[in-house]
Amino acid sequence: MKLYEQGLVNEIEAGRPVPYGGVTKKNEGHFFVLDGINEDGYYHVNWGWGGLSNGYFLISSLDPDAQGVGGATSTYTAFKYHQLYISGIQKPQDGSQTGWNIMVDNISTLDDFYAKGDEIKATIYDAYNNSSTYDTLKCKLYWDLYDAEGKIIGQNFIKNDTLPLNYGFDKLTTTFKIPTDIADGDYTMRLDFTEAGDDYTTVHSAAVKNGANKYYKIKVDGDDVDVTTASGVKLTIESVTPDKLKAGETCDMDVTFKNTGEDYVGDFSFFLYVNGKKNVYPTYSSSQRIVSIPADSTVTLKFEEKIPAELVSDNDYVLQFYYYTTDEDGYTDRVKAGKTTIAVDGAEKPAALYMTDDIQLLNETDGTVPMDDIQLGVNLENDGAAYNAPVIVKATSDDDWDFEDSFTTDTINVPADSKGKYVVLKGALTKVEEGQTYELCIYTNNDEYIDPTYCNSVNATFAHKATGVSMTVVSKGIYYTGNTLTAPGAKEMCLYNINGSLVSRVKGGKLSMQNMRKGCYLVKVNGEKGPEVKKILVK
Structure with a gap:
């Protein structure tokens, strides 16, 4: 057994x-x-x-x-x-004594050097009587100085108090001193109390909530006194078994921790995500469970968790563990308790497209776009696997929330981990009305909106159908003289770089090329005969 x-x-x-x-x-x-x-x-x-x-x-x-x-x-x-x-529950026996206890939410953090005899300020937060009796606790509070053998070698009286069950104080600022005649060595300063029932003879240590500051570590070296705070667990991960988890299945995972800090009994959990891509691929947060980890120990904890099927395959997942603390205001904080890496055998990685610039209306003329020849320029990043599929362009109307029209483009290719790929999206809409303005947004082939919202939106006013308009590269009617492009009779001239990004736009038939960087450009002229495009090389 x-x-x-x-x-x-x-x-x-x-x-x-x-x-x-x-x-x-x-x-x-x-x-x-x-x-x-x-x-x-x-x-x-x-x-x-x-x-x-x-x-x-x-x-x-x-x-x-x-x-x-x-x-x-x-x-x-x-x-x-x-x-x-709970063990040991029984009726009072001969010689039974009342179990007195004071619970403390926290003590202030100290980390500084002092001299022997200095007054050292420390604050006690939310102390109350949680004894196993309804009797009122009449007590004296102390900061007690303990040597390395656990013997009290000095007392700092704090106050007398009378505490009914579950009553106490919210905040108490106190002081203690380190004796001037103390020998060099390591000591601890703990919050203790005595009670009136035995004429204040038995010393009881106050209990501190899990994860909170426990006591003060005192190191004396000559006249210098180094005071630090013993607070919470300090965990490192020694081993994890198995070294790969299977998505969609319940996995039995054994994790061995080494604790060089204090005792911890309380909630514990872990978080699983692909290293460097927490916001790209699905993650998993385990449920909280209660654990007990003694001070200065090595323990193995067992986790039985159903790993979500949507986690992707990757050999570099971060396995981050957490413990939990409660501050003096009652707020619970999740504290990192150690992390390692682990592999997951899961779903195939999807692409993760992200738009890096505003959508460009490439063939907008006089503020309108032909409804059967829509051309959009888009810069895309991809933090995931290669994207080789069409995208969907959707049109919606602020005047009619029920309206929606869309077209699906040809297949585009955005390589895995791409930091920038410029693509031109072409298509036609059939339900939009001439002269009306619509919002265009772009979605993946799986109908997922491509972030961010401040880039993935452009308003377009649609013109009549533009069937038969030639967009071939021609040179007729476009001249270059004195760093200026001239197109007699043009209503508008637009200059694009080789990636399709708009560099300059002017009304009329003259566009300056002065101070343009070396490279290849396209100039588009909107004139009486329709659009004309010419390739320009700046050397």
Whole structure:
């Protein structure tokens, strides 16, 4: 029999009821009582619901047929996770003593050098009486100085106090001193109290919440006193088994941690994401579970997790673990507790397109675009796998929210991990009306919007159909003299670089080329005979 269950059996055989707790898979908790065991190893459970569902259960199931007030409300009804119990519950015996306790949310963080005899300021946050009795606690509070053997060698009196059950103080600023005659060495300063019931003779240490600052470490070297704060766990990961997780399956994962910090009992979780691409591919956050990690120890924790099927295959996932702290205002923080890398065998990586510049209306003339010859210039990045597919251009109207028209382009190619690919998207719309303005946005072939919103939107006013208009490169009617392009009779001239980005636009028939960088350009002229395009080479 395992040591854990042997402890349960010992309690029941001694005639002591065992307060027992657990949570469901959905983290719904309940506390109940084990008060017997039969010859088959089933424990008798009093669920605390007026006799409802009381009976014999295996520790590994604890799944009542029906539940009362305080029970689970989800479809997961077995309280078989994060189990714990309280031992030693019994009626008062001869010589029994009251268990007094003061709980502290936190103490202030100290990290500085002082001299012997200096007054060192420390703040106590949210201290209250949470003893196992309704009696009022009359106590004296101290900062006690302990040597390396755990002996008190100095006391700093703080105050007398009278604390009814669950009462205390929100914030108390205190001071302590390090004696001037203290020898060199390592010491600790802890928050303690004594109580009136035994004439203030027994020293009790105040309890501090999990993950909070515990006490102060004191290092004396000559006249120098180095004061630091013992706070929380300090974990490194020694090993992870297995070294690859399977997406879509429940994985049993053993993780060995080395703790060079303080004790920790509380919630624990992990976060899984592709290294460097947290915002690109799907991620996974595990549910929180209760763990116990002793100070200065090496422990192996077991995780049974269903890994989502949508996680992609990659050999460089980050496995980041977290523990949780509560500050003096009651807010819970998630604190990094160590990380490593792991592989995941999952879905094929998708492309991850991102627009880096505004959409360009390449064949806009006099503020309109021909509805059957739409040409858009787009700069795309791709943080994922290669994209080899069409895209969808959708048109919507602010005047009619129910309106939508779209066209699908030819296949475009944006290589994997591309930092910039310029593409021209061509197509036609059939439902738009001449003279009306519509918003155009671009979607992937899987109908996913391409971010960001401030780039992926352009307003276009549509003209009559432009069938038969020639866009071939010609030279007739375009002249270059004195750093100026001239096109007699032109209404508008536009200059584009080789990538299709608009460099300059002028009304009329003259466009300056002065101070243009070396390279290849295209000039488009909109005149009486329609558009004409000429290739310009600047040397």
